[in-house]
Amino acid sequence: MSLMKTILGTSTALALTAGAAMADGPAIIYDLGGKFDKSFNESAFNGAQRWAEENGSEFAEFEITADAQREQAIRRFAEDGNSPIVMAGFSWATALETAAPDYPDTDFVVIDVSWIDLPNVRAVGFKEQEGSYLVGMLAAEASETGVVSFVGGMDIPLIRRFGCGYAQGVAAVNEDATVIANMTGTTPAAWNDPVKGSELTLSQISQGADVVFAAAGGTGVGVLQTASDEGILSIGVDANQNYLFPGEVLTSMLKRVDNVVYESFSGTTDAGIVILGVAEGGVGYALDEFNAELVTEDMQATVEAATAAMASGELVVHDYMSDESCPVLEF
Amino acid sequence: MEKMPKWADVVLVPVVSLLLAAIISVIVFVAVGQNPWEALKLMAYGAVGTSDFLGYTLFYTTNFIFTGLAVAVAFHASLFNIGGEGQVLLGGLGAAIVCLFIPWPHWTLALIAGGLAAAAFGALWVAIPAYLQARRGSHIVITTIMFNFMASGLLVYMLSDALRPAGQMQTATAIFPDATHLPSLNDVAQLFGSDLFGRSPVNISIFIALAACVGVWLLIWHTRLGYQIRAFGQSESAAKYAGISAVNITMIALLISGGLAGMMAVNNTMGINTPQLVDNAAGGAGFIGIAVALMGRNHPVGIIIAALLFGALYQGGAELSAATSIPVQIVVVIQALVIMFTGALDQMVRSPIEKIFIRRGRAAAAAGE
Numbered sequence: 001m002s003l004m005k006t007i008l009g010t011s012t013a014l015a016l017t018a019g020a021a022m023a024d025g026p027a028i029i030y031d032l033g034g035k036f037d038k039s040f041n042e043s044a045f046n047g048a049q050r051w052a053e054e055n056g057s058e059f060a061e062f063e064i065t066a067d068a069q070r071e072q073a074i075r076r077f078a079e080d081g082n083s084p085i086v087m088a089g090f091s092w093a094t095a096l097e098t099a100a101p102d103y104p105d106t107d108f109v110v111i112d113v114s115w116i117d118l119p120n121v122r123a124v125g126f127k128e129q130e131g132s133y134l135v136g137m138l139a140a141e142a143s144e145t146g147v148v149s150f151v152g153g154m155d156i157p158l159i160r161r162f163g164c165g166y167a168q169g170v171a172a173v174n175e176d177a178t179v180i181a182n183m184t185g186t187t188p189a190a191w192n193d194p195v196k197g198s199e200l201t202l203s204q205i206s207q208g209a210d211v212v213f214a215a216a217g218g219t220g221v222g223v224l225q226t227a228s229d230e231g232i233l234s235i236g237v238d239a240n241q242n243y244l245f246p247g248e249v250l251t252s253m254l255k256r257v258d259n260v261v262y263e264s265f266s267g268t269t270d271a272g273i274v275i276l277g278v279a280e281g282g283v284g285y286a287l288d289e290f291n292a293e294l295v296t297e298d299m300q301a302t303v304e305a306a307t308a309a310m311a312s313g314e315l316v317v318h319d320y321m322s323d324e325s326c327p328v329l330e331f
Numbered sequence: 332m333e334k335m336p337k338w339a340d341v342v343l344v345p346v347v348s349l350l351l352a353a354i355i356s357v358i359v360f361v362a363v364g365q366n367p368w369e370a371l372k373l374m375a376y377g378a379v380g381t382s383d384f385l386g387y388t389l390f391y392t393t394n395f396i397f398t399g400l401a402v403a404v405a406f407h408a409s410l411f412n413i414g415g416e417g418q419v420l421l422g423g424l425g426a427a428i429v430c431l432f433i434p435w436p437h438w439t440l441a442l443i444a445g446g447l448a449a450a451a452f453g454a455l456w457v458a459i460p461a462y463l464q465a466r467r468g469s470h471i472v473i474t475t476i477m478f479n480f481m482a483s484g485l486l487v488y489m490l491s492d493a494l495r496p497a498g499q500m501q502t503a504t505a506i507f508p509d510a511t512h513l514p515s516l517n518d519v520a521q522l523f524g525s526d527l528f529g530r531s532p533v534n535i536s537i538f539i540a541l542a543a544c545v546g547v548w549l550l551i552w553h554t555r556l557g558y559q560i561r562a563f564g565q566s567e568s569a570a571k572y573a574g575i576s577a578v579n580i581t582m583i584a585l586l587i588s589g590g591l592a593g594m595m596a597v598n599n600t601m602g603i604n605t606p607q608l609v610d611n612a613a614g615g616a617g618f619i620g621i622a623v624a625l626m627g628r629n630h631p632v633g634i635i636i637a638a639l640l641f642g643a644l645y646q647g648g649a650e651l652s653a654a655t656s657i658p659v660q661i662v663v664v665i666q667a668l669v670i671m672f673t674g675a676l677d678q679m680v681r682s683p684i685e686k687i688f689i690r691r692g693r694a695a696a697a698a699g700e
Contacts, residue, residue, distance in 0.1 A: 062653045065663070067503065067609035068599060069649065072387060075530060076653055079383060091501040098605045102530060154491075156500045187487040188502050188610060 026051075026265040027060035027082035029073050031089030033191060035063055039217055040257060043239040044088040044111065047258030051265040059265065070095035078103040084122075084264050087111065088257065090158065096121065107271070109264040111257055112158070114273055124260050125275045128158070129165030129317045130310055131253045131283030132213070134303050135235050136169020138251055138285065139211040140177050141299045142233055147178045149204035151197055151223045153216035154190040155183040155331070157321045162215040162237070162253070164326035165317050171328050173302065179329055180204050184219050194222025201226040211235065211250060224249060233294065242290040250294050252286040279311040335688035341633065345626050345673060348680045352672040356665045363661055370651060377650020378643035384650065386516065386531025390598070391616075392635075392642030393533065396540040397595035398620025399638050400547050401588045403629040405471075407551055408584035409564035414460065414475025415592040416617025417482030418453040422593025424489060425452030426600045427504050427608040430511040431494070438601075441511035446539065446597050453593015454586040456482060461585035465578040471585070479617070490610055507606040513597070515604070534602035543591060544631035550587070560584050592617060619645070622674030637673075644669060 028048050030041040048059050060082055062073050074095055077085045084107035087096065093113045100108050100118050107120055114125030139148045150166050152159040167179045182200045184190035197219035201212055205226075212227050213235040214220035220237060221244070227234035228245040236242065236252035243249075259281070263269050276282020285303065287295060309315035320326050334340075360367040378388045398415045405412035425448035435441035460474035487502065494504040513535055517528040551557040563570040563580040571577055595616060600608045619641050626640075627633025648662040672680070 060653070063659045065659060066611050066614040067501075068603075068612060068614050071532075071604055072649070073653070075383065076650070079381070080654075094501065094503070094506065094605055094607070157498070158500055187491045189487065 024081055024083060025057065025059055026084050026086065027062070027077040027080075028086045028088070028261060029062045029064065029077070029092075031087075031091060032064060032067070032188070033217060035061070037218055038221065038241065038244070039238045040255075041088055043255070043257040044086070044261050046239070047261030048086075048265060050258065051262050067091065071099055074099045074108075075102075078106045083107050084109050084267070086261050086264050088261075107264075109260070109269070111260055114275055117273060118271070120271055122264065122269055122271050123273045125273070126255050126282050127275060127277035127317070127319070128162050128215075128253075128255065128283060129168070129319050130278045131255065131285065132162045132165030132215070133169035133172070133310075133317045134278070134285045134306060135213060135251055135253045136166040136171075137173045137303055137306060138169075138295065138299055139166070139213060139233075139235060140170040140173035141296075141302065142250055142294065143174075143177065143211050145208045145210045146174060146176060147180065147208035148211040149180040149201075149207075149209035149213070150182070151200050151204070151212060151214045151216050151219070152181065152183040153185075153219055154188060155186050157324065159183065159215055160326065160331055161320040162213075163331065164320040164329055166213050167326065167329035168317055169306075172306070178208075180207055180209055181329055181331060183331070184216055191217035191219060193219045194225070197222035198226040202230070205230050205232060213237070213253070215253070236286070240286040240288065242286050242288055246290040247293065249291060251291055254284045254286050256282050256284070277310065278307055335685050339684060339688060341628055344677070344681050344684060345637075347684065348626075348672040348677065349669065351680065352668045355668050355672075359661065359664055359668075360657075363657065365655070365657055370655070370657065373654060374644070374647035374651050376647075377654070378647035380650075382517075382527055382529035383531045384646060386528035386533040387649075388639075388642045388646040389516070389528070389537060390531060390533040390602075390642075391645045392638045393537040393540045393598045393602075394595050394614075394616040395619055395623045395638035395641050396537075396544065396634060397598070398592055398616050399623030399627060399634040400540075400543055400620075400631065401590075401592035401595075402620045402624035403627070403631075403634060404547060404551070404560075404591065405584055405588040406624060406629050407557075407564045408560045408580055409567070410464070410581065410584055410588075411472050412457065412475055412585060412588045412592075413472055413621060414457060414478045414482075414589075414617070415620045416613045416615070417475070417479035418456050418589045418592035419595045419599075419613035419617050420482040420486045421456040422449035422453040422596030423600050423608045423612045424486060424596075425449045425593065426596045427494065427507070430507040430601060430606070431504060434508070435510045438510060438513055441601065442513060442535075442597070445511065445601050446594055449593045449596040449600075450590035451593070453596070454590040456593070457585050457589030458582075461582050461589075464585070465581035483611070486608075486612075487610060490608065494608070501609075503609040504607050507601065511601055512606045513602045515602075530604070532603040534598065536598040536602050539594065539597065541635070543594065544635060547591075548631045556583065592620070619670060622670040625677050626673040641669075 033041055035041050035045050064073055086109040088111050090112040092110050096110055100121050109122045111124050113123045116123045150163045163181045170177050170179050184193055184196050201223045211233045214223035215237045224234045228248045233250040235250050238255045241252045357367040360370050379385050401415050426445040429444050429448040463469035463474055464471040490502045496505045516533045520527040559575045599612055623637040627637040648666050652659040652662045
């Protein structure tokens with residue numbers, strides 16, 4: 001019995017010190033798919049890492065392995081005194097709505113959710129349609145066949161929003177261009193099915209497509225790979241994926257998840273619902289040494305003009321999720 | 332027949348298996364540059380250190396009792412039901428349909444109906460493999476594991492399509508109505524002015540799990556059917572000779588097994604804080620049930636103890652990866668080591684120990700002559 005007490009006693013003491021080291025520090029919880037998915041989660045991790053390096057601080061992090069762990073993960077960090085707690089992905093919404101009211105002194109940030117209105121939650125959504133519009137313009141400019149394509153991950157409204165914005169951008173440059181859009185599937189497996197992504201890309205190429213935009217998580221790696229193998233251009237998503245196939249990825253539709261994490265960790269944000277578009281620097285397109293030769297100055301000028309028009313409110317890109325329909329694309 | 336003493340069978344073998352798993356775990360921790368002793372202490376703290384952690388440990392224990400019992404009942408008939416994972420998912424589907432589409436006035440009624448539906452769905456899911464085993468000789472191990480994949484596919488389809496509310500992007504059902512939400516164990520503790528289980532989801536279905544243990548004990552050792560199941564498990568030909576129908580026993584044992592696995596879904600759908608059915612709701616409990624049953628020697632008491640151990644391991648492991656920089660994959664390796672040594676490699680430890688005891692027994696007998 002006394003041995004048991006000793007063991008329990010020491011373990012409690014240890015945990016207290018471990019807790020003290022990270023108490024009040026920020027925490028990040030990644031979505032299924034994991035920290036190093038080359039896309040959404042990795043972008044969040046990069047933002048956290050950037051904050052840690054600049055401040056010489058540490059942050060707590062956790063990768064869930066099943067949906068059932070979501071609420072537990074949130075509570076675990078909240079109980080430990082971490083704040084803010086950043087969650088990447090819309091699937092956190094239900095668990096957060098349950099847990100957040102129990103911890104009024106903890107700040108929560110949830111990314112890709114734009115409907116939770118709680119006093120201690122900052123819900124950050126993106127205008128994916130605007131970033132997709134920009135890469136759609138680039139796709140239409142770069143296309144020689146006049147046929148471009150889109151590979152979505154799971155068929156959910158969020159991904160249709162990407163596809164619809166893309167098609168509008170294409171139409172803005174070349175009204176006669178054809179957009180072929182395919183979804184990988186209707187289940188979460190569609191986020192991580194590079195083989196199916198590759199097959200869809202091949203099928204689109206056989207229909208004449210010479211630029212393909214992948215908004216499909218891990219499936220996108222298969223799309224970019226096939227585009228590279230077949231000698232057509234591809235467009236990455238979320239993080240800057242230009243480096244994956246230098247000179248063969250036209251651009252990447254950036255969703256600055258990293259900035260959201262960085263700013264949240266820096267403690268410069270308030271609770272509330274925020275929607276980040278081109279004007280706020282939340283979405284955009286990637287230009288670096290890997291695609292400098294692919295994006296001509298003319299193309300840049302076109303896109304910059306559209307960016308300015310969006311920022312000033314002159315150009316409004318239709319949002320699929322506003323009315324569940326798309327004027328220029330049939331899904 | 333020569334045998335090793337009972338205490339060696341129930342205590343020594345599992346302890347040696349655990350020690351072996353611990354030794355390899357230590358090597359793994361050292362290899363990734365972590366202090367194994369600190370890691371162990373942190374895992375212990377994560378399992379029972381706060382009321383929330385304790386509650387989560389008991390929540391997982393509840394899951395593992397159900398799946399452990401499911402494996403054990405089939406095992407008494409010498410049938411290896413490794414389809415617990417799929418049966419849990421189907422059980423969840425049953426519970427979800429009952430909770431979402433019938434307006435229950437009170438959780439007690441919802442619990443009865445949800446439990447029955449979960450058990451029925453779990454049993455139905457194993458009915459086809461059971462029939463194929465009983466009538467066609469298709470091996471139960473092959474068919475039940477294939478049915479796990481089908482269950483997973485079916486669940487994803489239902490959650491992405493039929494049961495997903497319009498506009499919701501997460502693959503999950505709607506949240507069940509309040510009246511179907513089971514009281515948590517902390518609600519019970521609060522009646523006595525205690526906050527013992529914090530905000531953890533451990534709920535009254537743990538009592539159902541314990542009742543199921545009593546039920547299985549009565550069934551296996553105190554009923555005619557239990558006797559038939561055990562006789563069939565010991566020797567199929569002898570059982571047949573005694574007039575026991577192989578087809579009936581195979582079907583009945585597996586249906587009970589599937590029903591028990593399905594009942595686990597009550598805990599992880601109606602019992603959790605946000606009652607709903609999510610994707611991959613079983614979370615590996617079906618497979619851990621195999622290790623629980625093997626380690627618990629297919630006896631309800633052993634299963635409760637083994638389920639507690641695995642519950643603590645599961646919860647402590649989650650805490651370990653949350654509180655340190657140890658990657659979650661390493662934690663999974665540690666958990667897998669324990670499952671492998673206590674479950675899959677059970678015989679590796681058992682037969683040498685058995686040999687030692689038999690040799691010593693013979694030596695003692697020879698000396699006594």
